[in-house]
Amino acid sequence: MSAPIAAGLTDRRGVPLQHRAGRALGLAGLALVLLATLTPTRDIRGGSLATPLLCLVCGDNGGADVANNLLLFLPLAIGLRFSGASWLRSVVASALLSFTVELLQLLVIPGRDASLSDLLTNTVSAAIGATLGPALPGMVAPPPRRAALLLAGGVAALGALLAAWAWLLVPQAPPGAVASRWAHESPGPGAFRGVVRSVRLDGVPMPPNGPPPNTASLLRRLDRGTMTLEVEVVSGVPVAYDAWIYMLQSRWGGVLELSQTGREARVSVPTRGVNWRLGAPGVSLADALPKAAGVPVRLRATAAAGRVSVASSYHGVERAVELGISPALGWIMFIPFDLAVGERVRWATALLLGLLLLPLGYWAAGTRRLWPAAGSLTLTLVAALAVLPAAAGFPPVHWSEWVAGALGAAVGWALRGSATYLQTPCASPSDNESSSS
Structure with missing residues (x-):
């Protein structure tokens, strides 16, 4: 495997323009990899510490991580092929880079989780990119x-x-037992800084820490994509990370979750993708909580007929946002940061x-x-x-x-x-x- 990709046009110095474009794409791909993998994060919920080194689909969002990793090295590998590198060299170079990244995540970078899954999926991503590279010039004209x-x-x-x-x-509640959890009333890191006063789901009071009443009926309603969650809290100091307020939890993680990031309130609803370890889709409301601590706030989240909404009320002001779910919103399940505000x-x-x-x-x-x-x-x-x-x-x-x-x-x-x-x-x-x- 040694023949480079067809050169095409050349610049004044006789260097193929495709090679120059490949170098630029390769450098951009390298920057993307380094930015995505070596940026420290605040792992408040302790996910990185709980990730086994030899896991293949790791954590509640392991499916999303695998999908993202399969895309991550594509630009770098395609750029290497465009610049004249062979398939084997492109893949080996990418695999060595991935190994170095995982080693740095394991030993140096705070809040990042190293795993065998990342190394394997990054290498597969490079192999896909190196294979696709030669075909791309034929797609230009x-x-x-x-x-x-x-x-x-x-x-x-x-x-x-x-x-x-x-x-x-499609709405779907995960199989098995679920538990109702209030922040600070049940164990778990990354909790809301304020105080939860009451939680009602479809009009039924939810316990602070334990199985909800009439669980079977509740899960059937969630399977139909309908619910009304009402939570009364006393605000805490806003934090930069995702702090959970209330969670209906299964062994896969949060089935239904209300959380705070800064002054935003976000509700995540259960879908079939959660069972595949993808992120739960949802919607966030800006300024849903006040800047100051100690303010009574009423939060309300609903889901019905394919629409999800969040509303808040404090200081006599009501705010609300609604989002209609569509197939094109599927990207939300894969993005590791929140754009759904x-x-x-x-x-x-x-x-x-x-x-x-x-x-x-x-x-x-x-x-x-x-x-x-x-x-x-x-x-x-x-x-x-x-x-x-x-x-x-x-x-x-x-x-x-x-x-x-x-x-x-x-x-x-x-x-x-x-x-x-x-x-x-x-x-x-x-x-x-x-x-x-």
């Missing part, structure tokens, strides 16, 4: 026939991704949809068949944003998703024209068969 194939593959991949997210976002989640979801539709618009324009290509993009949008949510039982998606999807496809279509000059170098012998390492 493909001939019409290949553009049509890429468009069909992209539509299928987008549909599969959104369908998987929709399936994982108020309207911020809509902007993040819109940006993601635009990026997902951009290559489809790009390849659609490359087919040089205007109306069939435009029709396929329209059908893709309708299927992704109307048919799939309705079939999964979700409410109609927010208008921002439609706008973002259409804009992403339109921008991709426009960009295809600016890439026309690459058609000749990219349609080299590698147009039919990518060079291998």
